[in-house]
Amino acid sequence: MSRIALFASGSGSNFQVIxxxxxxxxxxxxxxxxxxxxxxxxxIKRAEQLQIPVFSFRAKDYSSKVEFETKIVDKLREAGVDFIFLAGYMRLIGETLLRAYGGKIVNIHPSLLPAFPGKDAIGQAFNARVKITGVTVHFVDEGMDTGPIIDQESVRVAEDETRESLQEKIQKIEHTLYPRVIKNLLTKAVVEGTKK
Structure with a gap:
């Protein structure tokens, strides 16, 4: 059975669904x-309720990204982590984590990449008045939301859409798409592992 780490920065609705x-x-x-x-x-409260171990930190308490990512890698190795799934983690992954877990870090992003990368993708799409946006699950590389795409699902933006209603639609898709992709990826990893 795969051991996974979830990275998050906010309320953790994707964390909860997974x-x-x-x-x-x-x-x-x-x-x-x-x-x-x-x-x-x-x-963090959600994790504590589920008795899941937590490593929390403040970036400003470290002298560099290399320093706090080295600490994270140590924690992940201690926990025997095979895969990392970002679930609303608002930091760009640096080379320390990429070197340790390259090809095993996955992110979910609330747009149809490559459109609207970076922060507030829902707001970006809404302000651009696009007719269709959606959700992308992708592998993480050193760029901002530039890694290889694993799966996408689109959502139509209604004429009378508000930013809040669009956010609700997108979250609904995230909450079905991400668990499905995680399941498929982990199943494939197990199958490939048994072939070796």
Missing amino acids: AEAIQRGDISADIAILVCDQPDAYV
């Missing part, structure tokens, strides 16, 4: 650790 899918047996995995860069984020 944890519940694992509890139901839909995804065969253990959440070994939550990594959070905001020690007062609500996602």
